[in-house]
Amino acid sequence: MGVGVSLEPSKVVPAPAARVAPIAEVNVGLGAAIRGAMGSFTVPAGAFVVALLLFGVFIAITGRNPLAVYYQMYRGSFGTAFSIQNTLVRAAPLMLTALATALPLRLGLVGLGGEGAMVLGGLGAAAAAVFMGGSVGGHSPMAVKCAMLVAGAAIGGVWIAFAGALRAFRGVNETICTLLLNYIAIALLNHIVEGPLRDPASLNKPSTLPIGDDNMIGNLPGMDVHWGLAWGVGACLLTWVLMNRTTFGFAARMVGGNVRAALLNGLPVGRLIVVATFIGGACAGLAGSIEVAAIHGTANASLVTGYGYTGVLVAFIARGNPLAVIPVSLLLGGIGASGGLLQRVFDLPDATVNVLQGILFLSILFSETFYGRSLKELGLFKRRPTPAAPPPALQKQPPAVEGAL
């Protein structure tokens, strides 16, 4: 041809680029749902396995056989029918006290007030029974039991809601507030049990007047576990429905996700915080009333057992999901149940169980990073090098002009 610019577009062969799927494709559909559910299960399960392995290393350092320890832990927690009952009895209060931390966690608040709410709930239940005259007051056992449970739940709820209100309306850090309120609650319990409500016949162990044998909560039919277990499971289910299937729950989770967005949307953030903390505290208070009504029959210093703090652990391992609180409570109940066997068979100190709980807690925290990511993204597997295909920027373009100048 003659002189001129070729009108043919130069042939640019695009390099085979890595195919990046658009976001919309990845996160919907059955595959995504299964991946999500698997992630919620595999990640904590993996963390638990890692925690057990680290615990095995710790046991080996102390000179015992880790496999024997694992076997005794299994035997003590789920190995015999008796062990299962033991685990269930220990898990029952944990399910309720965990909710005092789990519910505010969905709103982005870290509350540690389960212990104080539980203790005051137990005191409230015993006080209600005393007020209604115990077994000689003439009220039916059902009325007394209802009064005890309602009183305990109400007092526990008000206690944590107080901390929630301070947070919502005065910006007080709820973690410190609830933690310090625990000490106040324990001191109040000791003061009232040894003073105004003291049973004069309880000489060497100051307690309130006994509630009476008729007013004690019995066992579930056919089991050695009291009804508190059923209420614990029920409370977890109800709060899950509340948080995930109601508009209140949606609003609460929005507050937890982005408080400013919630405010800008006109949500009553302060009211949501107070109500959520009240419900969480009411569950912990219910745990205290069940302790009094099903186990002790009176309120005294034995109510201060640390269930509240173990409940905090349960809530964090369950990541604030009330449904997950149930299996995690069973897990921690099982660990606690097997602790006694570890002491007796291997002469290990009681703190060994705390070591396992701590390792488990840390392991769960570190596993937070794995949620929602595939193994490839985490770089856990080396990508096999694909056959040489230089990127488009470096590819030489064929000369546009053919021909002599």
Next chain:
Amino acid sequence: MMMRSRTENTAPTSTSTYHRTRNAFRIVSIAALALAASSLPSSPLTSRAVAAPPTTVGFIYVGPKTDYGYNQAHAEGAAALAKVPGVKIREEEMVPETVAVQKTMESMINLDGATLLFPTSFGYFDPHILKEAQKNPKVTFLHCGGLYVPGKHPENVGSYFGYIDEAQYVAGIVAGLTTKSNKLGFIAAKPIPQVLRNINSYTLGARSVNPKATTSVIFTGDWSMPVKEAEAANSLIDQGVDVLTSHVDSPKVLTELAERRGVFVTGYHANQSALAPKGYLTGAEWNWGKVYKDYFEWLQAGKSYPHLLRGGLKEGFVKMSPYGKAVSAATKKKADDAKAKFMAGTMVIYKGPIKDNTGKVVIPAGTEEKQTDVALEKMDYLVEGVVGKTH
């Protein structure tokens, strides 16, 4: 995740004996098994005499075994029982006074085959031991400190305790003669009758040899509060107190503090002289080994045992720690004289007239309240010479 602070665990010398005993048991049982296995094919089965399996005895403590206090005293008694042939002991520590102890007892009965249980903390009695005793009528439950009422409580339950206030009386004599400032200090947990009895006996003992001595009492509010106990000890020492004693679960913290600050201390529950080599004068200790061995012998022989067992210095339920370096010879003589009177059964601590520290007469002249007197179990006053209030 327990938020109670715990004192450090230091292993006392007694557990090495337990370990040696336990290891010896293991070696002997393995050797016996090997012997039996090697002789099995050749001998007829009928002519072998089978040794009775050892009785498993369970011990349950509310705190750590190495607390230099209440729980260690029981652990030392358990170690003494472990030396008796035919006994295998199982111990569990840090069991709270809640449903956990019921499950521990059931676990020892079901999984370890225990037939005799010693749950040692006061709060285990009602409702936990009573409930388990009804569920397991073939197992014997012996509780420390409970008030067993025949007819009301099940037949397979018993309770025992010691009159350790007799030992505190003698310790008070030593304290009263060693103090230079005439100010004694008492760090107590709760103002319940058992504690008030110790405070009063200590003061009565001190004032019987030194009428100018006073005892300042601080109640910490609970059985195991190391920080409060340390603060109370510091506060008392700042006020001029130069002999400290206590009634808390673990006197470890205040004993170490007293030694650091150079004041004297008399011990309680167990022997803390290792923690205070210079300042430890003497101490009121439990001697549970004797009680446990007695119970075991009675049960092995099938004899009926007393369901409400009490004893003092004379019966060997309590004992005094050896005297420390700072105790003078004259003081030792006075203390030994008092001890001899207890052994002879002629000493009565609560002999009228006794006034409380508000001036009211609580035991009139001519009245004697012997150790078994029920009125002493309801004590609610502090005697003259005690600086402090019961509420």
